[in-house]
Amino acid sequence: MKILVCVKQVPDLETRFKINEAGDWFDEADVAFRMNEYDEFAVEEAVALKGKSGADSDLTVLSIGPDRVKETIKKALAMGADRGVHIQDGEAHRKGPAQIAAMIAAFARDKEFELVFMGLQSQDRGSAQVGPLVALDLGFNLLTTVVGFEYDAGQVTVRRELEGGLKAQVKTKAPVVITCQLGLNKPRYPTLPNIMKAKKKELLTIPAEELGAGDALTNIVKAAPPERKGAGVALTGDVADVADKLISMIREKTGLV
Amino acid sequence: MKALLIGESRKGKTLGSTYELAEFAKRMEAQSAMFIVDAEEDLPKYEGKLYLASAADCGELNPPVHAAMAVEAADKENADIVILSHSPYGWDLAPLIARALGAGQVSEVVEYQEGAFITPALNGKMRLFYKPSTARVVVTVQSGAFAPAAPPSGAPTVEKIAAPAAGDGVYEFVEFEEPEETGVALGKAKVVVSAGRGVGKVENIELVKKLAEALDGELGASRPVVDAGWVENGRQVGTSGKTVAPKLYVACGISGAAQHIAGMKGSEFIVAINTDPEAPITEVAHVTAQVDLKQLIPALLEKLKG
Missing domain, CATH: 3.40.50.1220 (TPP-binding domain)
Structure with a gap:
């Protein structure tokens, strides 16, 4: 069985971001990058399934972006993926979800993947569109917001999240795209021996131009800092003072203490 | 501008988020109609045209079937914009509708300003201004960003939409799982x-x-x-x-x-x-x-x- 897992490299969200020169995204100077958290659950689920489904299964991890995204691919290889594919694209941050999906589909088409896992959304842009669009491009079935996954001979049964704590059990048939919600599993940490082994695994680089993204359907015309609408008070300094002020404010506003 | 709102219902009840869609359309100064899959005895409080599909007939959760009906309603209305909630239901339907309409999609919109849809990025540390390059556009709006100023009211003019045949094994709803009763109040x-x-x-x-x-x-x-x-x-x-x-x-x-x-x-x-x-x-x-x-x-x- 062939499995594909798609991962995105995203900036550390604790960063104090500055707008880039083009004015359409953040300035990458001094920014640390990591694997999109949602994708960690996708990798874990794919690796766990591969472990259950025997020696003939093969797990490919794919990521799109500049050369730095290889680090994220290597993490997935160290978690247990068999081979990596880097779609080299220095302009990936200017591409919309439909273009990213088109590139993934152009790579995956006719490769007989039975399951495609990815995060429900990315932590930096959060469009939640790429999974559904890949499914449309490939003519695969689609299950989103998955918090429980079972596979049995082409039949896929999942628990998917709805709102307010409600979930639903849903079934479909492979081939299928699965988008993973936080909490689906417990993503493993790569061990040192596995990190060493990952260095020897195949990592294929494909220039983005070879895949064809098509035209953008939406464009970012501007990036801006958040509007600071909040009129809240900030308390800083000595902890005992802050505690005193906080308690008197709570008393004044709520009468509770 | 003409908008089609994609309402949401759960177990025969219209969800409150549906009314936020109407509020967003109002702020865009768009003329709106609504599409919803719902119980026929529980209609949203909405003044305008409502395309209604019966949840009993087509299933409450069936994204491909729901999206096909929403597209039919969007075409009947000649809608320039289709508006959904940025919710699990919206995540499923919006890309399917966008693809069928040849439209670009902007997700998690919190504001509309001078022809641009504004969304948060980087966990709220940045705002991005998006413009579609397509004739029609599909947007999902952030939950809570467009709370209606007044309680919803009105009675819709209903036009029923019949469900197309569901593809075999494409999406089979099995059952709901209720949140655990933990006794936490x-x-x-x-x-x-x-x-x-x-x-x-x-x-x-x-x-x-x-x-x-x-x-x-x-x-x-x-x-x-x-x-x-x-x-x-x-x-x-x-x-x-x-x-x-x-x-x-x-x-x-x-x-x-x-x-x-x-x-x-x-x-x-x-x-x-x-x-x-x-x-x-x-x-x-x-x-x-x-x-x-x-x-x-x-x-x-x-x-x-x-």
Whole structure:
């Protein structure tokens, strides 16, 4: 069985971001990058399934972006993926979800993947569109917001999240795209021996131009800092003072203490 | 401009988020009609045309079938824009509708300004202004961003839409799973003190719990803390957990993901304890203590005792 897992490299969200020169995204100077958290659950689920489904299964991890995204691919290889594919694209941050999906589909088409896992959304842009669009491009079935996954001979049964704590059990048939919600599993940490082994695994680089993204359907015309609408008070300094002020404010506003 | 709103219902009841779509259309000064899959005896309170598909006939959860009917309604209305909630239902349907209409999609819209749709990025630390390059556009709007100014009212003019045949094995709904009954009365608590990832480690949950007890309140939590198993499921605050509006809400080490904020911003007085002055929670907090919670909470406990 062939499995594909798609991962995105995203900036550390604790960063104090500055707008880039083009004015359409953040300035990458001094920014640390990591694997999109949602994708960690996708990798874990794919690796766990591969472990259950025997020696003939093969797990490919794919990521799109500049050369730095290889680090994220290597993490997935160290978690247990068999081979990596880097779609080299220095302009990936200017591409919309439909273009990213088109590139993934152009790579995956006719490769007989039975399951495609990815995060429900990315932590930096959060469009939640790429999974559904890949499914449309490939003519695969689609299950989103998955918090429980079972596979049995082409039949896929999942628990998917709805709102307010409600979930639903849903079934479909492979081939299928699965988008993973936080909490689906417990993503493993790569061990040192596995990190060493990952260095020897195949990592294929494909220039983005070879895949064809098509035209953008939406464009970012501007990036801006958040509007600071909040009129809240900030308390800083000595902890005992802050505690005193906080308690008197709570008393004044709520009468509770 | 003509808009089609894609309403949502669950178990025969229109969801409140449906009315936020109407509010967004109003702010865009768009003329709107609505499409919903719902029970025929529970119609949304809406003044205008309603394309209604019966949930009994086509299933309450069936994205490919629902999307096909929504596209039919969008074409009948000649809609320039299709508006959905940025919710699990919206995540499923919006890309299918966009693809069928040849439209670009903008997700999690919080504002419309001079022809651009504004969305948050980087966990609320940036705003992006999007313009579609397609004739029609599909948007999902952030939950809670467009609360209606007045309670919804009106009776729609109904036009029924028949469900197309569902593809074999494409999407089979099996059953709902209700949230576990944990006996936690978060919704009724006067005080909720919630722990977020910023507490650092599971041992520090105990501190937050003590603060909740000292304030005679309930312990709450953000999603990552629940996912990590540090706090039980029934205590999750947010659109995927519980929505709360206590007299006092204390967010300890919670950065404030949109889905968490939507679940607590109705609280009367909001206190954030967070060392990041740019954390989105500070936008809704009435007061933010920018100090280490591991030092502040013991100090608070000491003073509350005295």
